[in-house]
Amino acid sequence: MSSIIQLLPDHVANQIAAGEVVQRPASVVKELLENAVDAKATDIKLIIKDAGKSLVQVIDNGIGMSVTDARLCFERHATSKIRHAEDLFSLHTKGFRGEALASIAAIAHVEQKTKQEQEELGTHIVIEGSKFISQEPAVLPKGTSFSVKNLFFNIPARRNFLKSETVELRHIIDEFQRVALAHPNIYFTMYHNGSEVFNLPNSNFRQRIVNVFAGKMNEKLVPVKEETEIVHIQGFIGKPEFAKKNRGEQFFFVNDRFIKSGYLHHAIMAAYEGLLKDGAQPSYFLYLNVPPNTIDINIHPTKTEIKFDDEHALYAILRSAVKHSLGQFNVAPVLDFDRDPNLDTPYQYQQKEAEYPTIQVDRNYNPFSDGSNNSESAKQKQKSTTSNFSFKKPDFQPSWESLYVGLDEINTNHSEITFENEAVSSSLFEETDTEQETKRTYQIHKKYIVSPIKSGIVIINQKRAHERVLYEEFLSNMTVHQASSQRLLFPLELFFSVNEVELIKEIQSSLENLGFIFDAIQNDSIIVSGLPVTITESQISIIFDDLLNDFQNGVGNDSFSQNDSIAQSMAKCLAVKTGTYLTEKEQESLVNNLFACKEPNVSPFQKPTFITMSVEDLDKKFTL
CATH class of the missing domain: 3.30.565.10 (Histidine kinase-like ATPase, C-terminal domain)
Known part of the structure; x- marks a missing residue:
């Protein structure tokens, strides 16, 4: 053979x-x-x-x-x-x-x-x-x-x-x-x-980070430095209030080589414990120098994962160094390139002492005493202050009885009085008493909406239901290109990294179909001058953070899948949250909008929006 x-x-x-x-x-x-x-x-x-x-x-x-x-x-x-x-x-x-x-x-x-x-x-x-x-x-x-x-x-x-x-x-x-x-x-x-x-250009670590990510990165950074026999750590971490939902600004460098390490990332998150919101990710740019014989960088084809000899000690050192820097960042001087010199003390006033105002108090003043019981000193003072004025008691003293004098002489014929008929406008949700009982909704624990139906009751998850309503609304606007926009009085400028701006450019057409209006998209910022009518100005930064987080791993080439992802992300961001109180009309409107959707049974993420319980099911709960 x-x-x-x-x-x-x-x-x-x-x-x-x-x-x-x-x-x-x-x-x-x-x-x-x-x-x-x-x-x-x-x-x-x-x-x-x-x-x-x-x-x-x-x-x-x-x-x-x-x-x-x-x-x-x-x-x-x-x-x-x-x-x-x-x-x-x-x-x-x-x-x-x-x-x-x-x-x-x-x-x-x-x-x-x-x-x-x-x-x-x-x-x-x-x-x-x-x-x-x-x-x-x-x-x-x-x-x-x-x-x-x-x-x-x-x-x-x-x-x-x-x-x-x-x-x-x-x-x-x-x-x-x-x-x-x-x-x-x-x-x-x-x-x-x-x-x-x-x-x-060639520079130090801090300036290189600022040049790469632009925007206002400089004011977000907190220095970290620690030297031990095991590892030398230096670099910068982000302040907790600037944490994002994506991991685009997280970098570990070991001996000048970029690596990915879930174990070291956990050490950073442990140091931030109690300082971050749920789902928020801090920024960090940490440079670790270790002896080359204590690591193995040949365990992964792309060389982005390495093996440390003493991972536990490195974990503890890194966690302590970050925690120590976080405890001191409020008092640590941070170089601010955007400081406003107009807020400085003028030169001619720097050497002068502050002049305190003088206060005069009338120690003889008694707010609880009447005019007849004033002390002699108060009377003398009053005489001295009123000596230049004369006061004469008026001859006529009006009383409340005088207001009704001559009222009997007025001939009032009540038959001639006409009243304007008040038009009763019909309510938007006007119903008979029987209909109102069958369509009334109730909110339970600010999470579920319960509404009776003919066969029993329906229990609706308000967050998932609102996600479905918003999802179909956004997807329809992007597909039909009929979204309405509202102009901002002052355009809003948002700062992003170059990588994030490139991602926004990719989905720009879909966002414009949704109702966003962009005046300019630059290398490190975007200028928004118009918004969809259902979005407020305070929600813009949150929406873009969620969009960038959801698109961090890339999207497909298909335009429909891109629109679908955008609609899902925005629906998740703008939907009413669990714990939000809804009025009776808001509950009823949400229920009506949900069952007007094409697929009311599931949320955009394929989770059930409501469940039904028949009267027979309820009867079974009470059977012995």
Whole structure:
């Protein structure tokens, strides 16, 4: 029998490896940025076209590569970061895997330009689908430039699974922010379709955070610093009052590498215990430095999860450091770039003492004494104060009897008096007594609405019922494009991160169909000038926080699924909450609107809105 096991060709093996290494354009961005950082670059540019589908280019001014290295870096398991297996436990670099460039070259058109500082000429290499097209010397500046074009050109199935450009760009921004925050000493810039998205000059940790997330991030940060034999912790956490519902501003960096750790996140949440609302997530940007031999970063393909030798001690130290900073943030000086100098004390008044007002008290004044029992001193004082005035008692003293004098002489004929008939307007909910008894509603524990029906009673969950009513209303407005808007007297400006603004741009058309009016959408803020008629100005920030939280994991390309998600999120946010008192007419209106819906039986989240109990069911409860 012939052998059925054989070695795969290199280009096939590279394509299989690419399925693990390169999942989307953001994976290419991560690998190329990390290589540029390892090349000791001080200036890194990221250029994106069509959310990375057409072009991902990274240009750095690092040490560059020789002719041999430039060709060898595209081979499998080729790396300059490790030599022995023991090196995996003492890593100080990022891209040590040795499969990234080979995998990227197998599924895209790659163009590499690199030159070392001491060399006169650089190397220009073109690869298409693992095939070397050309390699020739070229006049180049110091550093390396990688251009990855037409990603997944030879794997159309993988290309079809990519999301919309807005979603893919959001993933690219995530990877860019993680590398940029970990290395504030490097100048980063990012361009998408010719427009600048980020311009981050080299700075300290705090200024890099403020530059990345813009808005009013500076006033939200509280410094954290702790040094022990196990770990050195520094960074910033957010004040509890600025906590959001999404986790977009939570970053752990271990030895300048971004990681995800549910265990360390639990330590942060334990430190915030009692300070956050339900469902709120604090912001944190924490940099942990630990000995490389105490961690294992080779346990996950994307290297975003690591294993610590002493997790319990690290948990306790991190929790204590955050709790200590939270206890001091009220007195800690925070640099405020937006301080208003008009509130400062004027220079000419800084050295002057305050002048206190003088108070004079009449110690002889008695509010309970009448004029006849005044003391002699009071009488003398009264004489002195009234000596210049004369008072004469009037001759005529009116009394209440005089008001009725001559009333009998008036001839009053009651038959001639006419009264205006008061028109009785019919009530909106006017019903007969019998009908009123059958349609009357009752609220129980400010949570359920009970209404009698012919066969028994119906018990309605007021929150779920209102969600269903709002959901169908919002979905109808977005589908038919007939929503009404109300203009704001003063446009409202809301601040968001760049990633959140990109998400708002993706759902902008759906929000406009719903009744929102946007004057401008900038890199770090949006200006809202109109709202749907059912939404108040105080609810805008809450609505956008919930929308961003629900869309954090991305939405589908289908416009209907996007509208459906928006309608669900807004219905959940604006629905009447449990514990809210409803008047009888509000209860009746909610019941009528619920049963006018297309699907009144379930909420938008497929949970029952009401239950019915027949008279027979009630009778069974009382049988012995």
